[in-house]
Amino acid sequence: MKPADILIAVLVAVIWGLAFVASRIALDEFSPELMTALRFTIAAVPCLFIPKPKIAWSLLIAISFTLFLGQFLSQAYGIAHGVPVGLTSVVVQSQALFTIGFAAIAFGERPTPVQTLGIVVAAVGLLMICGTVGYDFSVGAFAVLMIAPICFAVGNLLLRGARGAPMFDLFAWLCLTAAVPLFALALVVNGPAPTFQSLIHMSPAGLGCLLAIGAISTSIAYWLWGRLLRDYPAAQVVPFALLVPFVGSAASSIVFGEKFGPLRLAGMLTVIGGIAVMVLARRPQPLPKTV
Secondary structure (H helix, E strand, C coil): CCHHHHHHHHHHHHHHHHHHHHHHHHCCCCCHHHHHHHHHHHHCHHHHCCCCCCCCHHHHHHHHHHHHHHHHHHHHHHHHCCCCHHHHHHHHHCHHHHHHHHHHHHHCEECCHHHHHHHHHHHHHHHHHHCCCCCCCCHHHHHHHCHHHHHHHHHHHHHHHHCCCCHHHHHHHHHHHHHHHHHHHHHHHHCHHHHHHHHHCCCHHHHHHHHHHHHHHHHHHHHHHHHHHHHCCHHHHHHHHHHHHHHHHHHHHHHHCCCCCHHHHHHHHHHHHHHHHHHHCCCCEECCCCC
């Protein structure tokens, strides 16, 4: 990779890691439903100027409801209900485990032995983290958070059906498709009056965090990441995502004083180690067709 593109990959990972902290701050003012709706509304502004990509509405909605709505709403819910930001950033990145597993089921992509080892290692790390649940946050909050990497993985696989669509245009319309039902959900769950009050009493810090996670983390960073994936093999780009949980955990420790007990820290490092093994391994080969 060119040095400039390496810097871009690192920058994207840093932006995504810091976005977990910005989300936590924004959730002090907004419900998970409203914050996620506002995030995607900001990221969907380019839809005013660009046409819908030439893909079916059914596929666009399916990708949006998994890769964006499902992933980020469950992530916001988990953070809002006490799951630490640093831990959240690690759990979300466990999507690599589910992506490889679902690809094996849906497309017959058999994991290599090294990838299988990485899956086992990451799964052990998740089990270690599960052993710390219930002390500083609820089992229910953690269970909802686990929806995030699963939706992330399903969205990754559905995204294959949109190959050829302009990346920036596609992500903008995915955001718009997610924002509309999220606003409806916010009105139903929170009520029109509280939702309106949250909007008119928005603080400068809340607005800044929304702009950061909407315009920078969701719109610009995803566009840059898509460009890198377009120009380089995934094996060269994807490993940079391993920086996200380290940035998220470090930033949370500095901003919120988040501390990790021995078992949780060991589990987080084990998950990241398993993910590293998975993404650095060779691509899985399709299963042979049976006659």
